[in-house]
Amino acid sequence: MEEVIRRLAARTEENRAQFRGGFAAFAARHDLSDWEGWFSPYDDIHALVLQNIEKCDIVLDLGAGDLRLALRLAERARRVYAVEVNPVVLGTALNEIGFDLPRNLHVVCANALDVAIPPGVTVAVLLMRHCQHFGEYFGRLQAAGCQRLITNARWKSGVEVIDLTRPRVPFEQVQEGWYACQCGAVGYVGQGERSESPPIEVSGCPACQKL
Numbered sequence: 001m002e003e004v005i006r007r008l009a010a011r012t013e014e015n016r017a018q019f020r021g022g023f024a025a026f027a028a029r030h031d032l033s034d035w036e037g038w039f040s041p042y043d044d045i046h047a048l049v050l051q052n053i054e055k056c057d058i059v060l061d062l063g064a065g066d067l068r069l070a071l072r073l074a075e076r077a078r079r080v081y082a083v084e085v086n087p088v089v090l091g092t093a094l095n096e097i098g099f100d101l102p103r104n105l106h107v108v109c110a111n112a113l114d115v116a117i118p119p120g121v122t123v124a125v126l127l128m129r130h131c132q133h134f135g136e137y138f139g140r141l142q143a144a145g146c147q148r149l150i151t152n153a154r155w156k157s158g159v160e161v162i163d164l165t166r167p168r169v170p171f172e173q174v175q176e177g178w179y180a181c182q183c184g185a186v187g188y189v190g191q192g193e194r195s196e197s198p199p200i201e202v203s204g205c206p207a208c209q210k211l
């Protein structure tokens with residue numbers, strides 16, 4: 001599989017389909033704004049994602065790009081569903097993978113927001129720094145019984161593993177500290193006295209009120 005992934009990586013530049021004619025209309029049709037629909041692989045954080053996957057996991061990779069992470073996830077997990085909206089990125093990738101496509105990797109070319117969460121998904125991966133729909137993904141995954149969400153969508157430069165089963169603190173109860181909300185917003189409340197402490201998982205933050 002490493003050889004297939006190496007070939008995919010070699011085609012990264014030609015696969016940046018956001019620079020092709022017609023992309024703007026495609027993005028508008030799918031409500032992808034502010035770079036949300038741009039393909040750019042996060043090779044530097046894929047190892048961290050893989051470390052958080054168990055053999056028994058059923059993984060949903062949202063915005064799977066050229067499937068290079070999904071292929072590695074499929075080597076580790078029980079089953080992987082990979083959803084990618086961009087048919088040009090995905091088409092090139094599938095052509096490159098050919099008959100090496102693993103049986104436990106199920107690939108869907110569609111807008112992930114239009115696709116039902118497959119049954120039994122235990123962990124979702126959302127590597128999409130410019131994600132504009134975090135709250136919607138969060139709510140749908142939680143409702144489907146998914147337990148963890150591995151993402152860089154909230155803190156942008158950092159990856160986090162969110163426990164979707166953990167109760168959330170109502171925002172108004174936070175007196176001091178970093179917070180991270182289910183809508184995707186993050187911020188700090190107070191004077192900086194708890195700036196070293198981990199963020200508090202909240203609901204109903206000021207950004208939610210504006211949605």
Ligand SMILES: C[S@@+](CC[C@H](N)C(=O)[O-])C[C@H]1O[C@@H](n2cnc3c(N)ncnc32)[C@H](O)[C@@H]1O
Pocket residue numbers: 032036037038039040041042043062063064065066069083084085086089110111112113127128129
């Ligand atoms: C920054 S790239 C990251 C690709 C891959 N996750 C990785 O880490 O290599 C984000 C990908 O998400 C896809 N994407 C964005 N919005 C999507 C949506 N609503 N449904 C499916 N794919 C989406 C984009 O087309 C793009 O390929």
